[in-house]
Structures are given as C-alpha cells and as structure tokens.
Amino acid sequence: MANITNTPESAGSNLMARALREAFYAGLVALGLFVLFVGLKTDQNILNELVLVQRWGLLAIFVVIAMVGRFLSVAFIRPYLAERKAVKAAAAVKEAGFVARNFSMIAVAVLLVYPPIMVALFGFQGSLKWVDNFGIQILIYVLLAWGLNIVVGLAGLLDLGYVAFYAVGAYSYALLSSYFGLSFWLLLPMAGILAALWGAILGFPVLRLKGDYLAIVTLAFGEIIRLVLINWTEVTKGTFGISGIAKASVFGIWSFDVSASNNFAKVFGLPMSSSYYKIFLFYLALALCMLAAFVTIRLRRMPIGRAWEALREDEIACRSLGINTVTTKLTAFATGAMFGGIVGSFFAVRQGFVSPESFVFLESAIILAIVVLGGMGSLVGIAVAATVMIGGTELLR
Amino acid sequence: MALETDTMTKDPILKVEHLSMRFGGLMAINDLSFEAYRGDITALIGPNGAGKTTVFNCITGFYKPTMGMITMRQKAGKEYLLERMSDFEVNRNAKVARTFQNIRLFSGLTVLENLLVAQHNKLMLASGYTILGLLGFPTYKRAVGQSIEQAKYWLDKANLMDRADDPAGDLPYGAQRRLEIARAMCTEPEFLCLDEPAAGLNPRESLALNELLRSIRKDTGTSILLIEHDMSVVMEISDHVVVLEYGQKISDGNPDFVKHDPKVIAAYLGVEDDEVEEVIEQIEEIAVVAPGDTQK
Ligand SMILES: Nc1ncnc2c1ncn2[C@@H]1O[C@H](COP(=O)(O)OP(=O)(O)O)[C@@H](O)[C@H]1O
Ligand SMILES: [Mg+2]
Numbered sequence: 001m002a003n004i005t006n007t008p009e010s011a012g013s014n015l016m017a018r019a020l021r022e023a024f025y026a027g028l029v030a031l032g033l034f035v036l037f038v039g040l041k042t043d044q045n046i047l048n049e050l051v052l053v054q055r056w057g058l059l060a061i062f063v064v065i066a067m068v069g070r071f072l073s074v075a076f077i078r079p080y081l082a083e084r085k086a087v088k089a090a091a092a093v094k095e096a097g098f099v100a101r102n103f104s105m106i107a108v109a110v111l112l113v114y115p116p117i118m119v120a121l122f123g124f125q126g127s128l129k130w131v132d133n134f135g136i137q138i139l140i141y142v143l144l145a146w147g148l149n150i151v152v153g154l155a156g157l158l159d160l161g162y163v164a165f166y167a168v169g170a171y172s173y174a175l176l177s178s179y180f181g182l183s184f185w186l187l188l189p190m191a192g193i194l195a196a197l198w199g200a201i202l203g204f205p206v207l208r209l210k211g212d213y214l215a216i217v218t219l220a221f222g223e224i225i226r227l228v229l230i231n232w233t234e235v236t237k238g239t240f241g242i243s244g245i246a247k248a249s250v251f252g253i254w255s256f257d258v259s260a261s262n263n264f265a266k267v268f269g270l271p272m273s274s275s276y277y278k279i280f281l282f283y284l285a286l287a288l289c290m291l292a293a294f295v296t297i298r299l300r301r302m303p304i305g306r307a308w309e310a311l312r313e314d315e316i317a318c319r320s321l322g323i324n325t326v327t328t329k330l331t332a333f334a335t336g337a338m339f340g341g342i343v344g345s346f347f348a349v350r351q352g353f354v355s356p357e358s359f360v361f362l363e364s365a366i367i368l369a370i371v372v373l374g375g376m377g378s379l380v381g382i383a384v385a386a387t388v389m390i391g392g393t394e395l396l397r
Numbered sequence: 398m399a400l401e402t403d404t405m406t407k408d409p410i411l412k413v414e415h416l417s418m419r420f421g422g423l424m425a426i427n428d429l430s431f432e433a434y435r436g437d438i439t440a441l442i443g444p445n446g447a448g449k450t451t452v453f454n455c456i457t458g459f460y461k462p463t464m465g466m467i468t469m470r471q472k473a474g475k476e477y478l479l480e481r482m483s484d485f486e487v488n489r490n491a492k493v494a495r496t497f498q499n500i501r502l503f504s505g506l507t508v509l510e511n512l513l514v515a516q517h518n519k520l521m522l523a524s525g526y527t528i529l530g531l532l533g534f535p536t537y538k539r540a541v542g543q544s545i546e547q548a549k550y551w552l553d554k555a556n557l558m559d560r561a562d563d564p565a566g567d568l569p570y571g572a573q574r575r576l577e578i579a580r581a582m583c584t585e586p587e588f589l590c591l592d593e594p595a596a597g598l599n600p601r602e603s604l605a606l607n608e609l610l611r612s613i614r615k616d617t618g619t620s621i622l623l624i625e626h627d628m629s630v631v632m633e634i635s636d637h638v639v640v641l642e643y644g645q646k647i648s649d650g651n652p653d654f655v656k657h658d659p660k661v662i663a664a665y666l667g668v669e670d671d672e673v674e675e676v677i678e679q680i681e682e683i684a685v686v687a688p689g690d691t692q693k
Contacts, residue, residue, distance in 0.1 A: 295531070298531055299527070299531070302524055302527050302531065303513075303516075303517050303520035303521045303524055303527070304521065304524075304526075304527045306506070306510060306513060306514050306517070307514060307517050307521075309503070309505070309506060309510075310503045310506060310510075310511075310514040312505075313502075313503040313504060313505050313506065314501050314502070314503055316459075316497075316501060317497070317501040317502070317503065318485075318514070319459075319484045319485045319488075320457065320459075320484065320485075320488060320494070320495050320497070320501070320581075321485075321488060321494075321514060321515045321517065321580070321581075321584055322485050322486075322488035322489035322517070322518055322584055323485055323514075323517050323518070324485050324489075325485065331527075
C-alpha cells in the first residue's frame with residue numbers, strides 16, 4: 001500500500017472498512033439491477049414452450065465483479081488518483097493527454113466510420129447486428145439519457161417517469177403517420193413539441209412538490225401514460241400495439257420501402273438488403289446526438305441553463321434573486337420531455353412497431369441509472385455509461 | 398422631540414404596519430410597526446429569537462404574515478404591498494433584495510456565474526427567452542457583455558476580482574458573505590435587506606464589510622435594512638435603529654438614542670452576565686439624566 005503510506009494506520013483501516021462497506025452496497029445494487037436481466041432468462045425449449053432459464057452463476061459473477069471493482073476503486077484507485085492529483089497540482093499544471101483532450105472528437109470520428117467498418121468486416125447482413133442492435137440501440141439510450149440529464153443532472157429534479165415522454169413521442173409518430181400519413185421529417189419535431197407540451201401539462205401541478213414527492217408523482221404519471229396506452233384500445237390498439245409504421249425516407253428523395261419506385265437499393269442498383277436502412281438510421285441517430293449535444297452545451301451557457309444549475313444548488317436563493325422557480329423548472333421538464341419525444345419518434349420509426357411494453361418503469365430506471373453512473377451533468381460520462389450499460393446487456397442477450 | 402421632527406422630513410422607502418406573525422401558538426412578531434427611510438442604513442437589532450429573521454422573511458415574501466401591511470415605495474413613486482406578493486416578485490418587481498443568515502450561495506457555480514444568475518430576468522429577456530440566444534443574436538451577446546461588466550463592478554467592490562472563476566463554495570467565509578451581498582446588488586435593488594452580515598467575521602473582514610456597505614449606500618443610493626448582533630457594527634454604520642424583543646418593538650431612533658435607552662440596555666446587553674452590573678449602573682445614570690425619555 002505504497003500509495004497511502006503517509007496516512008496513519010487508523011486512517012488506513014478506516015479506508016478498508018469503508019471500501020468493504022461500499023463494496024457490499026455495490027453488490028446489493030448490482031444484485032437488484034441485474035437479477036431480472038441476468039439471473040433469469042426466458043427461452044424456448046424443444047417443444048416451443050417458454051421456459052425460464054436460471055443463470056445464478058452468471059449473476060453471481062456480475063455481483064462479484066461489481067463488488068471487487070468498487071472495493072479496488074475505493075481502497076486503492078481513488079487514494080492513488082487523489083495522491084497523483086495532489087502531486088500534479090504541486091508540480092506545474094501539465095497538459096492532458098491527446099486522447100483525453102479530444103475524446104469527443106475522436107468518438108464522433110469513430111462513430112462516423114463505424115458502419116462501413118462493420119460492413120467491411122461482417123458483410124451487409126452480418127453488420128446488421130452491430131449497427132442496429134449495438135450502434136442504434138446505444139445511441140437511442142445516449143439521447144434519452146442526455147434528455148433526462150437536463151431534468152435530473154442540471155435542474156436537479158428527480159424524474160422517475162421519464163419514459164412517459166418517450167412513449168408520447170413514439171405513439172405520436174405511430175398514430176399520426178398511420179392515421180394521417182404525415183412524413184417522418186414533419187413528425188420528428190412535432191413529436192418533440194407534443195412531448196414538451198405533455199411535460200408542461202404534467203409538470204405544472206407536479207413541480208411544486210419537492211424531492212421524494214416529486215419522484216413518486218412522476219413515477220405515477222409514467223405508469224398512468226402506459227395504462228392509458230393499454231386501455232384506450234380504439235386509438236392505440238391496446239397491448240397489441242401499432243405495427244406497420246411507415247419507414248423514414250432520406251429527406252423524401254430515396255425511400256426504403258421495397259415496393260417504392262425510388263427505393264434506395266433500386267436507384268443505386270444495389271442488391272436488396274435491409275441494412276441500408278439501418279445504416280441510414282444509425283447516421284440519423286448520430287446526427288440527432290450531435291444536435292442534442294450542441295443544444296445542451298449551448299443551453300448551459302444561456303441564462304436558462306445557468307438558472308437550472310442554480311436551482312439545483314439552492315432553490316430559495318434563486319427565489320430571492322427574482323427567478324420564478326416554477327417556470328424555470330417547467331422549462332427544464334419540458335425541454336427534457338422534448339428530447340424524450342424526439343427519441344420516441346425515432347424509436348418508432350426504427351422498430352416499425354410500438355406497444356406499451358416498451359415503456360415500462362424499468363426503462364425509466366435504466367435511463368436514470370445511466371445518468372447517475374455517467375456523473376450527472378457530464379455529457380461524455382453519460383455517453384460512456386450508456387455504451388457500457390446497454391452494450392453490456394446487449395452482449396449477454 | 399428632535400427625533401420626531403427628523404423623521405417627518407424623511408422619505409420612507411419601507412413602511413411596516415401592525416405586522417404580526419404567528420407560528421402555531423408562538424407569536425414570533427406581535428403588532429410591529431416601523432419605517433425605513435430612503436438612503437439610510439436602518440438596523441434591526443434584538444436578542445436571539447426576537448423575530449428579526451422572521452420580519453425579513455415577511456418583508457421579502459418568504460412568509461405570509463398573519464396580519465399587517467408592508468409597503469415598499471420606489472423612487473419613482475410606485476408602491477407595492479409586499480405581503481401580497483410571492484418571494485420572487487418581491488425581488489423582481491418591488492426591487493427588494495436580501496441575503497440570508499446562513500449564507501446561500503450556489504456553491505458549485507463559479508463566483509462570476511453566481512453574479513450572472515442574479516441578472517437572470519434581464520438576460521432572459523435579452524436572449525428572447527433563450528430562442529434568440531440559441532441562435533446567437535447580437536443583442537443577446539451585447540446584453541451578456543453588459544452583465545459581465547456589471548458583475549465585474551461588484552466583484553471589484555467586494556474585492557473578489559481574483560477569485561472570479563473559482564467555485565463560490567471554495568471562498569473563505571468572509572468572502573462568501575461579501576459575494577452574497579454583491580449577488581444581491583446585481584439584481585439592482587432599491588432596498589437591500591442583510592441578515593446578520595457580520596456574523597462570524599474576523600475584525601479585518603468586518604471592516605471590509607462596513608466599507609462595502611458604505612460604498613453601496615454612497616454609490617448606488619440603495620437603502621439598507623440590516624440585522625445585526627454586534628452592537629459596535631450597528632452603532633458605527635447605521636443611521637436609524639429599531640430594537641425588537643419577543644417580537645415587539647421596544648425602541649426606535651438614532652443609534653445614540655437607542656444606545657442610551659434603558660429598555661434596550663436591559664433587554665439587549667442584559668444577555669451577557671458579566672455586563673449586568675455595568676448595565677445597571679448605566680441605567681441608573683440615564684434615569685437620573687433623562688427620566689422622561691423612557692416613555693417613547
Ligand atoms: N418557520 C418557523 N416555524 C416555527 N417557528 C419559527 C419559524 N421561524 C421562526 N420561528 C420562531 O420564531 C422566533 C423568532 O425567530 P427568528 O426570527 O429566527 O429570530 P432572530 O432572527 O431574531 O434570532 C423563534 O422563536 C423561532 O423559533
Ligand atoms: Mg435570525
């Protein structure tokens with residue numbers, strides 16, 4: 001333990017005790033989080049019956065990894081980092097490494113070349129898994145978590161029903177495109193606006209509540225929206241969901257419908273494959289991510305973004321400075337909802353099918369977990385957390 | 398009396414009339430009336446638990462008084478009934494700013510950001526409720542420039558220029574007090590309420606604070622209402638003192654008058670044991686000199 005030699009013995013054993021305690025808590029959290037994901041798996045047996053496969057060993061491995069990781073982090077890595085930081089602060093301020101400085105640039109560059117590389121490695125059909133199940137799936141969660149980050153990370157409002165706005169966006173697109181035949185490019189912003197409107201309507205009575213109460217009421221609202229979707233069968237078709245949702249087109253120029261005359265593959269004389277559509281969606285998600293990051297970064301430098309952060313720090317002080325905290329919270333709530341709505345419509349267009357099952361509380365919990373793990377407020381941290389969490393669960397599927 | 402004629406010529410900026418505040422069975426303020434005059438530093442003093450902070454909370458809209466009327470009269474003549482307004486409107490519309498007994502800074506934000514948050518309403522308007530700002534309109538950029546200038550002005554006054562980019566929570570205690578005052582001033586108030594600004598300051602910081610308060614009054618003409626525990630600070634900088642005990646006013650006048658009011662001496666200084674004898678002596682002395690003055 002060279003790294004903590006300069007601390008007295010008692011501090012050292014204290015640290016160990018704390019590390020053990022935190023490792024235990026981390027284990028509990030991991031157990032709670034993964035028991036349904038990893039511990040149990042639904043599968044079909046030879047007779048095509050649905051059976052529940054129990055994977056307690058794998059679950060135990062997960063829990064142990066979480067505990068050991070936490071223990072090492074608290075007992076060794078953090079003291080080591082703290083010491084290094086102190087040393088660095090004492091020495092001249094050193095430049096961060098090239099990778100650390102340009103992390104987001106490098107990440108965007110990697111994502112831009114990701115689909116062609118996957119196609120080159122696995123062929124069009126083989127790339128589907130990597131581009132769709134990993135790429136698009138992760139980007140969707142990154143977007144959702146960035147949206148929730150505005151509410152939780154910046155404004156400090158604990159929203160446990162975020163998935164409600166995701167559902168509003170998805171159903172807005174599904175319903176408006178099936179009933180009225182409106183195009184994706186019109187409905188994408190419209191879904192955002194509708195979700196923001198819902199956010200404002202729900203937020204108005206709710207945002208007077210504080211902390212835990214707010215969390216519980218938002219949770220209830222999330223469930224209410226889902227129940228409405230299930231029970232309002234004439235419009236939403238209930239648990240059957242809405243299928244056959246129209247695909248997006250490349251700005252109306254090329255379509256991905258197999259029968260359409262301006263089909264992308266036909267126009268370019270390529271062999272038919274569904275992977276062009278997925279690659280297109282991947283780039284669309286990436287563009288949405290960049291737009292979201294740009295807007296969030298700009299918002300943080302706007303008076304409203306500063307007010308959100310001030311609100312998180314001290315609401316009473318905000319009020320003493322003449323800031324109407326109710327409308328300020330409402331804007332945070334509505335902006336977060338708008339992000340959720342836009343991602344929802346993207347989700348609908350990607351799946352081609354929406355049902356209330358996609359919008360259960362667990363989704364809200366996963367998104368919140370990503371925001372918290374990513375470090376509340378840090379866009380890069382959240383993106384990394386989403387990659388690890390969603391990519392990880394996807395690997396185990 | 399000289400005192401009475403003095404107040405007649407003065408222009409009250411804040412008028413508190415028959416203010417009462419009840420918490421369950423406790424009458425924290427009981428039928429309190431007083432005035433603060435424009436351009437003055439008015440001090441509100443009294444022993445712990447006398448109800449001073451409660452008066453502040455009623456004035457600034459954080460509490461709804463059980464009874465009474467609080468009128469704020471702005472320079473332009475516009476009047477506001479503060480007891481009917483909610484807390485943020487008291488600041489935004491009536492131009493009354495305040496600080497807190499337990500400092501309330503945005504400790505995770507930088508010092509400069511704290512001062513920019515205080516200019517929120519102005520900046521919000523300039524940014525076209527964020528939309529023009531997001532699009533990078535020049536009017537917004539200009540407004541930001543002006544706000545930063547304003548913030549710099551107050552950073553300079555509060556002697557915090559070199560800490561502008563540090564998190565507010567990292568400042569030493571005295572600097573946090575000054576920052577909180579600077580932040581309140583960035584809302585461009587006509588009336589500034591300070592809740593025990595000198596509490597916990599060392600003598601040097603205390604001096605810096607007095608300097609800041611004096612310059613606020615001199616350069617901006619802002620009237621100040623000040624809660625203070627430290628009699629020496631009060632006597633040195635205030636023009637007018639109101640003394641509270643158990644939610645009631647026991648004395649009201651200029652510092653000299655209050656200092657020699659036997660009721661004040663008994664109530665206020667009487668708290669400290671070692672001073673009791675001295676106080677009794679003083680009371681007797683005053684009673685001999687001016688027996689009629691106690692009937693104020
Ligand atoms: N929110 C409240 N609820 C109940 N009692 C309160 C509240 N605020 C203040 N009080 C009571 O009112 C009295 C006056 O308190 P305060 O105004 O803080 O005194 P001071 O600032 O003069 O020390 C105290 O007895 C206190 O306990
Ligand atoms: Mg007090």
